[in-house]
Amino acid sequence: MTVASPDLTRTRSQHPDGSRRIRVPGIPERLKYGLLGFLVVLPLWEAVVRLGLVKRVTLSSPSLILEAAWEDLIINGTLWPHIFQSSQQFFLGLGLALITGVPLGLALGLFRRLNYFLDPWLSAIYATPTIALVPLIILILGLGLESKVFIVWLEAIFVIVVTTMVGVRAAEARYLDLAKSFRASRWLTFRSVILPSSFPYILTALRLGVTRALVGVVVAEFFAANKGLGFFINFSGTTLRTDRVMLGVILLGLLGVVLGEGVRRIERRYEKWRPEFR
Amino acid sequence: MSVAVASQPLRPRPRNRLARALMNERLLYGLAGVVLFLLVWEVGSRVGVIDRAFFGRPTGIVEAGMKEVQTPRFWGDLAASFFEFASGFILAIILGIPIGLAAGRFRRLQYALDPWLNFFNSLPRIALLPVLVIMFGVFGPASKIAVVFLGAFFSIVIPTMQGVRTTDARFVDVARSFRASEWLMFRSVVIPSTVPFIITGLRLGVARALIGVVTAELYTQTEGIGVLIRRATELRQGDRALFGVLLFTISGIIGVESIRRVEARFQKWRPATSLDRR
Amino acid sequence: MDMGLALQARDVRMEYVDQATGDRLLAIDRVDIDIAEGQFVSIVGPSGCGKSTFLKIVNGLFPATAGTIEIRQSPKGVAHAMVFQDSSLFPWYDIVDNVAYGLVCQGVPRKEAQRRAQPLIDLVSLTGFEGKFPYQLSGGMQQRANLARALTVDPEILLMDEPFAALDAQTRELMQAELLRIWNEANKTVLFITHQIDEAIYLSDRVLVMSARPGRILADITIDLRRPRKLEIKRTPEFIAYADQIWGLISTQLKPHIHDKAAHPGGEAVA
Numbered sequence A: 001m002t003v004a005s006p007d008l009t010r011t012r013s014q015h016p017d018g019s020r021r022i023r024v025p026g027i028p029e030r031l032k033y034g035l036l037g038f039l040v041v042l043p044l045w046e047a048v049v050r051l052g053l054v055k056r057v058t059l060s061s062p063s064l065i066l067e068a069a070w071e072d073l074i075i076n077g078t079l080w081p082h083i084f085q086s087s088q089q090f091f092l093g094l095g096l097a098l099i100t101g102v103p104l105g106l107a108l109g110l111f112r113r114l115n116y117f118l119d120p121w122l123s124a125i126y127a128t129p130t131i132a133l134v135p136l137i138i139l140i141l142g143l144g145l146e147s148k149v150f151i152v153w154l155e156a157i158f159v160i161v162v163t164t165m166v167g168v169r170a171a172e173a174r175y176l177d178l179a180k181s182f183r184a185s186r187w188l189t190f191r192s193v194i195l196p197s198s199f200p201y202i203l204t205a206l207r208l209g210v211t212r213a214l215v216g217v218v219v220a221e222f223f224a225a226n227k228g229l230g231f232f233i234n235f236s237g238t239t240l241r242t243d244r245v246m247l248g249v250i251l252l253g254l255l256g257v258v259l260g261e262g263v264r265r266i267e268r269r270y271e272k273w274r275p276e277f278r
Numbered sequence B: 001m002s003v004a005v006a007s008q009p010l011r012p013r014p015r016n017r018l019a020r021a022l023m024n025e026r027l028l029y030g031l032a033g034v035v036l037f038l039l040v041w042e043v044g045s046r047v048g049v050i051d052r053a054f055f056g057r058p059t060g061i062v063e064a065g066m067k068e069v070q071t072p073r074f075w076g077d078l079a080a081s082f083f084e085f086a087s088g089f090i091l092a093i094i095l096g097i098p099i100g101l102a103a104g105r106f107r108r109l110q111y112a113l114d115p116w117l118n119f120f121n122s123l124p125r126i127a128l129l130p131v132l133v134i135m136f137g138v139f140g141p142a143s144k145i146a147v148v149f150l151g152a153f154f155s156i157v158i159p160t161m162q163g164v165r166t167t168d169a170r171f172v173d174v175a176r177s178f179r180a181s182e183w184l185m186f187r188s189v190v191i192p193s194t195v196p197f198i199i200t201g202l203r204l205g206v207a208r209a210l211i212g213v214v215t216a217e218l219y220t221q222t223e224g225i226g227v228l229i230r231r232a233t234e235l236r237q238g239d240r241a242l243f244g245v246l247l248f249t250i251s252g253i254i255g256v257e258s259i260r261r262v263e264a265r266f267q268k269w270r271p272a273t274s275l276d277r278r
Numbered sequence C: 001m002d003m004g005l006a007l008q009a010r011d012v013r014m015e016y017v018d019q020a021t022g023d024r025l026l027a028i029d030r031v032d033i034d035i036a037e038g039q040f041v042s043i044v045g046p047s048g049c050g051k052s053t054f055l056k057i058v059n060g061l062f063p064a065t066a067g068t069i070e071i072r073q074s075p076k077g078v079a080h081a082m083v084f085q086d087s088s089l090f091p092w093y094d095i096v097d098n099v100a101y102g103l104v105c106q107g108v109p110r111k112e113a114q115r116r117a118q119p120l121i122d123l124v125s126l127t128g129f130e131g132k133f134p135y136q137l138s139g140g141m142q143q144r145a146n147l148a149r150a151l152t153v154d155p156e157i158l159l160m161d162e163p164f165a166a167l168d169a170q171t172r173e174l175m176q177a178e179l180l181r182i183w184n185e186a187n188k189t190v191l192f193i194t195h196q197i198d199e200a201i202y203l204s205d206r207v208l209v210m211s212a213r214p215g216r217i218l219a220d221i222t223i224d225l226r227r228p229r230k231l232e233i234k235r236t237p238e239f240i241a242y243a244d245q246i247w248g249l250i251s252t253q254l255k256p257h258i259h260d261k262a263a264h265p266g267g268e269a270v271a
Helices: A027-050 A062-075 A080-110 A112-127 A130-141 A145-169 A173-181 A186-223 A229-238 A242-268 B015-047 B058-068 B072-105 B107-122 B125-136 B142-165 B169-177 B182-220 B225-234 B238-266 C051-058 C095-105 C110-123 C139-152 C169-186 C197-203 C231-235 C237-263
Strands: C005-017 C024-036 C040-044 C066-071 C080-083 C157-161 C189-194 C206-210 C217-222
Touching: A027 A062, A027 B107, A062 A242, A080 A112, A080 A145, A080 A186, A080 A229, A112 A145, A112 B015, A112 B238, A130 A145, A130 A186, A130 B182, A130 B225, A130 B238, A145 A186, A173 A186, A186 A229, A186 A242, A186 B125, A186 B182, A229 A242, A229 B125, A242 B107, A242 B125, B015 B058, B058 B238, B072 B107, B072 B142, B072 B182, B072 B225, B107 B142, B125 B142, B125 B182, B142 B182, B169 B182, B169 C080, B182 B225, B182 B238, B182 C095, B225 B238, C005 C051, C005 C189, C024 C051, C024 C189, C024 C217, C040 C051, C040 C197, C051 C066, C051 C157, C051 C189, C080 C139, C095 C110, C095 C139, C110 C139, C110 C169, C139 C157, C139 C169, C169 C197, C169 C231, C189 C197, C197 C231, C197 C237, C206 C237, C217 C237, C231 C237
Parallel strands: C040 C189, C040 C206, C080 C157, C157 C189
Antiparallel strands: C005 C024, C005 C066, C206 C217
């Protein structure tokens, strides 16, 4: 008879001898070098402009941008209506994209034939920079809110549809088999397996949608607006007020960072399932 | 009493035949989707339910295209767009991959770059168009190349950096235990395991670069396919405008497909997974 | 170092700082080991006893806190080479490039390294699989390639870190027999880490039993079983007596751990 020798160490890399010795990055160091980056770039930028190496109008400078921010945001507050207008378009467009995109993505993931049916069109539109349609959209819908919300919707929806669809497809076969072996109904399978496992993907879809929707807002307001951050940036550009352009860009960037970080916070709770693509 | 179990073979037909049937079903439904949609569009336009000036019609797009390719101006526009795309994208690759590799390799460099990368990545970079136009001028390709570059650069640099940082410690240990030089370790371990991430970056980069081309051309209105679209729209030639959009769709498909080719060449060591065929 | 020894470890000690709690922990303490040239020596011990840590110190992946390890230097070849756990082959290299990797690391041109890798590929019976990628090979074949990679650099001592742990039971038995055949042909000193008692006895000239953390050498058991050994030897009373002896030593080390092992999921239940 063979001696059955018990497995003594099956847990891998939980113990010191198996675990990797990766240094956990100290937060102070990350902060230190992060700040260092700013402390190098900002004064350099300021100096280059002050010394007249680069014209004020081409690059502006940190102090000029701060000054513009002080005036437009605090003193006379002329920027707030633009911010409000852009936010309205952003949230309306993104909201509509979610309301329409998530169900469509779920349906495309669930129903094979529907997927086949729409696949050529989806692939084509997905490969198209949809901004190319902006002139036509403005021609059809005019210069009102509709065209801008539509552009934001159009920019955001496809990435939401595709990511949600991938999420449904990524529901693991073994869980589906489990549900099947318990003779779960289609609806129950959907609720208990497919929806929970595609949820992290929907969050990713939301994050990707946020980025796209911001692009939509800017483009829409570049071409069809007399209000909004995109308009503000564009108008300041044509009147050569570079500090205002930079201010608008920075506000958009901050908006992007804040919104993206917000979604990422929620996403992190589902880290395990997070899809690998961005 | 006997229990009757309904026998339902999982794979009723031989594998290759089943695969063929699935392929056919996919092809069938896809074709049906394309034909049906085109038919509705064409008939609707001919009956007058769909306004041709706005929405064009399939045969009209083909006609417009045939006419367009006979004009020298079209080829000038196409060349301009292609040049902007290629220069910006190649520049983004040339700078993005080495910087991404360096930032992944040197922790402190990453800390210094992180805030900037995060900010610019969350920002719709096309918002910088007005500044870029001030910097590089409206005419000529420079401002457009800059937009394309900014669009693609961050999509390439960030995944590359993440790829280096997620190099499997196991393989690093192997290289170290054989006393590989730092350079050999980089070449034999870090680069190969980063390639999939770089490919992801390139795929995202193509899409961003195309968005850059379109927006820059619509904005500056000097030359390129974007200008063709805008001109056609202003003349209410929906067919011609959609022909321009179609060119961007084709470019997008060609771009994604080329990257898939590159991927297949670099990744023959990886078993094909279902996600790859997405 | 004494003549005829391939490895001599004296008073090796390893401390590290726990990343989560910041506590200093003693992983291994006062480890003395002598391995004679050509000997096959295994270290067995409970989970987390520091046996893999010891091997990594020998391999130079990180330095010990205190103590000395001397390895005989030969004029040709290198002092030591490691056979890693499960699939440590580079997935992006084919088999011949993987096996030749150690030589490439020494600066040997790729073509020549491939040529010099060939006899080792033949030795581990992978002839014909040179152009395959790791994912195209079974786990057992991958570990053969892993072994060949370590042998290519002609090490004085071969370090093996639970090389068969990820294999299924049947493949593992076959690989043990294969390893003895290869060891016999390649004529190497081997330091083998395992958690499988029967594997250690079957393969080794000596089995060192390590205590729970901090790891110390509890016993040095010479295995007096005639070579060449067939797999059937595992069923002989002598073999079983060795297994009982070693299991007795290890189980004394396990007792304090049983409860907290059972408490957290993923930890194995030890009967």
